[in-house]
């Protein structure tokens with residue numbers, strides 16, 4: 001075991017101390033002892049968090065796929081790298097060895113080269129959770145193309161926005177994707193998106209569902225035809241440490257989604273370090289993260305973290321409720337999963353199901369449980385601990401973000417004492433701090449504030465693609481010299497952190513970050529809508545749900561049911577089905593300050609069911625609007 005992977009709590013403390021006292025030696029020694037490099041670095045870290053201008057391992061060259069694949073071939077060539085569990089229980093699971101992975105990634109890389117894809121080109125990947133998605137991601141990295149994976153649940157408009165923002169040349173997709181009993185028509189969504197894009201020369205279409213698709217001559221090619229005859233040897237492109245590895249979009253509190261840029265070396269080092277430390281992966285373990293590769297969790301903890309560590313990583317195509325709500329537990333038993341990593345929203349919905357269904361599966365292979373994506377409530381934590389972990393498995397509540405590249409605050413499995421609902425302690429190299437609203441640091445150990453990080457770490461995003469100013473404004477301006485996470489947190493006497501949730505206009509619904517501004521934009525497209533305000537409110541299963549307050553133009557005559565479904569359709573098509581409001585409330589006016597700012601704080605409280613304690617509303621432009629909204633709120637039921 002590497003001396004950089006904590007073996008007990010004392011060791012963790014030692015590593016933490018070293019990493020804070022001398023971060024460059026710490027990360028430099030870890031990076032040189034654990035990875036394959038072509039050229040060593042000139043300096044470990046050059047960081048100016050005011051600009052911000054951050055570079056790790058500059059001067060070094062490498063290719064991440066050599067670290068995720070080639071270097072394992074000697075001693076792990078026959079070990080399963082990816083264990084693919086299909087949507088249908090009728091279809092056989094696939095055990096893809098490291099050797100097969102090498103073959104498939106190289107062939108896919110050669111396919112991309114034959115289409116003219118070069119180092120630095122952006123490739124959009126809009127695919128279901130099948131092995132070819134993993135091959136595609138790694139093939140891009142192999143040839144130095146920048147992957148931009150778009151979750152295959154996004155609408156054609158969202159897909160088009162992301163393709164245009166990154167000027168992608170190629171889209172990799174499939175005819176369709178299986179999700180439980182449903183088939184998503186991915187190719188036709190791509191076709192629709194591409195009516196709004198000019199940068200795309202080729203679309204490669206994987207046959208998965210045998211859905212009928214229209215192939216556009218000169219643009220579209222079938223995957224099986226394009227890959228046929230490609231060589232299984234493809235030399236890895238030598239990449240500079242700070243060359244772009246991928247772009248991944250995340251919702252912002254205002255405006256369009258942000259294309260977070262991660263670069264080759266720092267991201268690799270951090271994904272590997274955190275995977276091994278947090279999950280305490282041991283050779284032979286079967287590890288399963290249930291996320292989709294369309295999100296950062298899938299990037300870092302289905303692919304890059306586990307594969308760089310030579311692990312066996314499960315990739316699941318389906319959904320937790322198909323064919324039955326015990327599917328997760330059946331898969332755990334079937335593949336003897338040792339480490340299981342999922343989201344609180346999944347835990348909450350599975351906890352509602354008949355417990356005898358859980359108990360039908362033998363879960364004794366499990367050693368470690370993980371959660372990610374939103375704060376986990378106590379009931380869900382207890383249920384997970386009792387019914388899945390049988391009180392024998394540490395729960396690692398991992399706090400991190402698309403922007404951070406990897407886990408930042410979390411217990412290390414079996415090492416850190418867990419506390420329900422607490423993400424507990426920072427990983428080595430991570431220096432969190434709490435800031436109060438006046439911009440001062442909370443110096444007492446026990447306290448509450450806005451969560452910031454004060455020193456650079458290797459996995460941090462380097463910029464927003466094409467908009468460095470927005471990167472600076474969003475993350476490095478509120479508290480100069482520090483990275484501002486957008487989350488609030490509490491800290492206890494021992495220094496354990498509990499994340500309390502977003503402090504900006506991002507709402508986390510079923511673990512997905514949704515920007516309220518984007519949803520408002522979609523709603524405002526409706527011809528009868530004058531303006532809207534979208535807020536989140538607590539929801540038992542989803543964590544949060546969306547409530548939209550909408551005002552109509554005076555001459556609008558709308559049938560309420562039709563109007564609601566038109567709004568839902570608009571949101572689904574412009575943003576994506578996951579962003580549909582749970583509740584829509586029509587009002588005559590939205591509460592505003594005298595300067596015209598909508599008082600979302602009051603609307604948040606109303607949506608949460610509060611009927612009083614809105615503070616002094618007499619200074620509002622239209623104080624009467626609050627009572628009107630309250631009256632209507634009392635009479636309304638959810639839209640779906």
Ligand code: PRX
Nearest residue numbers: 372373374375397398399400401402499513
């Ligand atoms: O609010 C925090 C919440 O999810 C946000 C990041 O979302 P995203 O970039 O989509 O990445 C999700 C997967 C890493 C954070 O700002 N969040 C994530 N993990 C936790 C969490 N909130 C509380 N506890 C967590 N463990």
